[in-house]
Amino acid sequence: MSETLASAGAAGGEDRVPFAEAVRVWARVAALSFGGPAGQIAVMHRILVDEKRWVGEGRFLHALNFCMLLPGPEAHQLAIYLGWLMNRTRGAVAAGVLFVLPGFLAILGLSIVYVALGETPLIAGVFFGLRAAVLAIVLQAVVRIGGRTLTSRPKRAIAALAFVGIFFFSVPFPLIILGAGVAGFVAARAGVPAFLEGGGHGPAKDGLADRDSALGEALPDHARPGTAHTLRTGAIVAALWLGPVALLVLALGPENVFARLATFFSFLAVVTFGGAYAVLAYVAQAAVETHGWLSAAEMLDGLGMAETTPGPLIMVVQFVGFLAAFRDPGALSPYAAAVLGSVLTTWVTFAPSFLWILLGAPYVEQLRGARATMSGATVTATTTRNPAAWPIPALAISRPIRASIFCPSRRIISRSDRPASTLVTRICSSTTAMAAAMTWVASVVRAARSVVSVRL
Numbered sequence: 345m346s347e348t349l350a351s352a353g354a355a356g357g358e359d360r361v362p363f364a365e366a367v368r369v370w371a372r373v374a375a376l377s378f379g380g381p382a383g384q385i386a387v388m389h390r391i392l393v394d395e396k397r398w399v400g401e402g403r404f405l406h407a408l409n410f411c412m413l414l415p416g417p418e419a420h421q422l423a424i425y426l427g428w429l430m431n432r433t434r435g436a437v438a439a440g441v442l443f444v445l446p447g448f449l450a451i452l453g454l455s456i457v458y459v460a461l462g463e464t465p466l467i468a469g470v471f472f473g474l475r476a477a478v479l480a481i482v483l484q485a486v487v488r489i490g491g492r493t494l495t496s497r498p499k500r501a502i503a504a505l506a507f508v509g510i511f512f513f514s515v516p517f518p519l520i521i522l523g524a525g526v527a528g529f530v531a532a533r534a535g536v537p538a539f540l541e542g543g544g545h546g547p548a549k550d551g552l553a554d555r556d557s558a559l560g561e562a563l564p565d566h567a568r569p570g571t572a573h574t575l576r577t578g579a580i581v582a583a584l585w586l587g588p589v590a591l592l593v594l595a596l597g598p599e600n601v602f603a604r605l606a607t608f609f610s611f612l613a614v615v616t617f618g619g620a621y622a623v624l625a626y627v628a629q630a631a632v633e634t635h636g637w638l639s640a641a642e643m644l645d646g647l648g649m650a651e652t653t654p655g656p657l658i659m660v661v662q663f664v665g666f667l668a669a670f671r672d673p674g675a676l677s678p679y680a681a682a683v684l685g686s687v688l689t690t691w692v693t694f695a696p697s698f699l700w701i702l703l704g705a706p707y708v709e710q711l712r713g714a715r716a717t718m719s720g721a722t723v724t725a726t727t728t729r730n731p732a733a734w735p736i737p738a739l740a741i742s743r744p745i746r747a748s749i750f751c752p753s754r755r756i757i758s759r760s761d762r763p764a765s766t767l768v769t770r771i772c773s774s775t776t777a778m779a780a781a782m783t784w785v786a787s788v789v790r791a792a793r794s795v796v797s798v799r800l
Contacts, residue, residue: 360559361398361430363438369396370427370442377419377443377654384419384656392426393552399426400554400561403712410708414700415616416693417656420444424701429559429709432566433577436702444694447655448662452686454649455666459682498536502527510625567709578703585695586610588688601672601681602688604635605665609689612661613696623658637668658693665689 359366373391377384385408392399407429411421420443427439502524509515554561569577589606596603608630616623624647631637638646646663653659669685670678 359431359435360564361396363431363435366427366431366435367438367442370423370439373423374442374444374446375654377447377656378652380651380657381417381419385422388419388422388426393557396558397552397556398430398558399552400557400559401551402554403429403557403559403561406708406712407705410704411701414697414704416613416697416700417658420656420694421697421701424697425705428566428701428705429564433702436698440694440698444655444659444690447650447653447659448686448690450653450655451646451649451659451662452666452683454653455663455682455686456679458645458649458663459667459670459678496537498531563709567706569706574703574706578699581695581699581702585692585699589692592688600674601668602685605668605685605689606692608635609661609665610692610696613693624660627661627664631664631668635668637664637671642667659690661693662686662690 369391373388376387376391389404393401393404404426407425408418408422411418411425414421420440423443424436424440428436431438506520506524509520589603589610592600592603592606598604598607612623612627616626628640628643632640632643643660643664646660646667647657649663650657650660663686665685665688666682669688670682673681676684
């Protein structure tokens with residue numbers, strides 16, 4: 345991808361940061377990026393702003409505000425934006441690819457283990473404990489984000505309407521986000537105070553001044569593109585993203601599993617706002633109920649993988665693609681099809697982020713100092729997390745043993761300020777042995793019963 349984009353990214357100007365050093369730092373950021381978008385953004389801020397002093401506080405927040413307005417994973421888009429600022433197009437590609445690569449490899453390996461050994465007592469016990477602990481993290485995220493976002497009566501009213509629409513009337517997720525965004529825009533234009541404040545998560549507005557950073561406060565040369573450059577960049581990235589989708593649909597037909605994965609997750613990348621937890625409601629509903637690619641319990645196992653590996657939480661879609669292709673491999677072997685499904689799903693999920701940033705960032709940089717509002721969409725994105733979370737308690741406590749893991753886990757997480765990934769790893773390490781042992785004992789008991797019944 346970097347070679348293809350080389351000519352499109354050859355706008356004038358030198359790299360603001362040595363590229364080799366930037367690549368090493370982005371690899372470090374990727375390896376430490378646990379805990380969802382809030383934790384990942386905090387890691388980027390600590391390393392790029394506080395430690396390296398490459399990016400000033402104002403510029404960091406300006407980039408974050410733009411990324412929060414886009415569909416897709418905001419932390420991934422922020423990495424692409426900052427990589428582009430420091431090292432132009434090749435920096436954007438390096439930052440974006442490295443940000444997802446460790447998580448992709450980890451989840452791919454775990455997915456193979458899951459389908460190969462998932463029925464063995466030990467592995468079943470691992471995912472048994474992991475599933476219950478991760479459920480507690482999801483619920484705590486809903487409570488925490490809702491408390492930060494729903495700060496006024498108008499916002500709570502939009503939240504309530506969005507919840508009723510998606511939970512009771514099955515209104516499509518994109519329509520709810522669109523309606524809430526329009527409501528927030530109209531309210532802001534009308535001067536409603538609750539919708540005039542900025543939204544989001546991330547660092548505070550004091551810190552390293554732009555003029556004291558390696559980037560400085562001047563507009564970089566590559567932030568002054570011409571129309572031809574912009575159109576060429578957009579065409580290249582759009583072709584890299586949508587070209588494989590069109591080829592799959594034309595060559596295999598729209599009902600083929602690979603074509604369905606490509607079209608669904610390409611559509612998902614365009615319409616999902618509000619972060620990974622907001623997207624999970626839509627993904628779970630479509631993947632489980634509409635397409636039947638996996639079960640609700642398997643979706644939770646995939647979420648557990650994404651929670652405990654580095655990279656964006658939306659990497660759970662890779663697990664969905666893996667299982668979907670594994671169960672409908674066509675002429676391929678199940679494992680070969682599963683790996684291809686995993687790669688395809690990851691590609692169409694994250695490729696659009698490069699398009700949004702490489703097209704929009706040069707013009708957004710010229711607007712530094714302007715203020716944008718996204719209160720309506722932020723409120724609704726918070727609310728649409730809840731329909732995904734409502735079935736979770738029932739699933740979590742449907743068995744007494746799982747409830748005994750879920751309830752203490754949620755209490756620990758709600759009272760701790762440690763990253764979610766650290767907590768879930770520690771919780772799972774203490775519960776996995778118990779769950780695996782109980783699963784093994786249950787299998788022994790079943791085997792003994794079968795032996796006794798045969799003898800009788």
